[in-house]
Amino acid sequence: MDMIEQIKKEMIVPVVKLDNAKDAMPLAEALMAGGINVMEITFRTAAAAECISTISKEFPNIILGAGTVLTLDQLAAAADAGSTFMVSPGFNPKITQAAIERGFPIIPGVISPAEVEQAMNFGLTTLKFFPASIAGGVPMLKTFNTVYPMVNFMPTGGLNSDNFIEYLSCPNVIACGGSWMVAPKLIAEGNFAEVTRLSKLAKDRIAAEMGV
Numbered sequence: 001m002d003m004i005e006q007i008k009k010e011m012i013v014p015v016v017k018l019d020n021a022k023d024a025m026p027l028a029e030a031l032m033a034g035g036i037n038v039m040e041i042t043f044r045t046a047a048a049a050e051c052i053s054t055i056s057k058e059f060p061n062i063i064l065g066a067g068t069v070l071t072l073d074q075l076a077a078a079a080d081a082g083s084t085f086m087v088s089p090g091f092n093p094k095i096t097q098a099a100i101e102r103g104f105p106i107i108p109g110v111i112s113p114a115e116v117e118q119a120m121n122f123g124l125t126t127l128k129f130f131p132a133s134i135a136g137g138v139p140m141l142k143t144f145n146t147v148y149p150m151v152n153f154m155p156t157g158g159l160n161s162d163n164f165i166e167y168l169s170c171p172n173v174i175a176c177g178g179s180w181m182v183a184p185k186l187i188a189e190g191n192f193a194e195v196t197r198l199s200k201l202a203k204d205r206i207a208a209e210m211g212v
Contacts, residue, residue, distance in 0.1 A: 003084055011175050012036060013154065013156075019045050020047055021047045027195065028062060041055075044068050085106065110129060125150055132167070160178065
């Protein structure tokens with residue numbers, strides 16, 4: 001099973017911001033206890049690469065993404081640290097080409113038909129739709145599906161426990177990215193039990209409402 005198929009099976013991707021590497025292992029354990037085996041650690045802090053390295057070594061079965069990759073240095077750091085795939089907030093041809101040349105799976109962000117077609121020119125058919133809630137949301141995804149039925153999306157930005165099932169119901173959505181189960185406040189407080197509870201709630205809703 002390739003990486004995209006694994007993400008599609010999970011259907012939800014926690015988008016994580018970690019300020020301290022000491023939180024990497026307990027967070028990974030909390031997500032797995034809640035039934036989630038994928039996560040995206042964003043390069044929004046200096047601890048990102050160390051967190052990815054720790055989790056990739058201790059939990060090799062986790063599908064581990066590097067998010068908010070904006071530079072070639074971050075791309076190299078993410079790959080070297082052991083991430084499984086990378087996500088960028090926008091479509092950057094330079095970053096995209098570098099990832100492809102390294103054989104490093106990339107899911108770049110798009111919000112427009114022009115960006116979708118640029119990504120398709122690179123041979124990409126799974127893209128991030130970001131920021132989803134203010135870029136047209138579910139109606140935009142449905143429009144994309146009529147024009148680009150060969151392209152799948154991972155919407156992120158503004159998704160929460162109330163609306164993520166609506167996004168998942170779109171035929172061209174493979175998974176939803178969200179941070180409500182890994183809110184920075186929960187991590188800062190060390191409230192990993194709540195991370196597990198919210199993760200389990202999300203997975204239970206997917207099972208009940210999506211029939212998987």
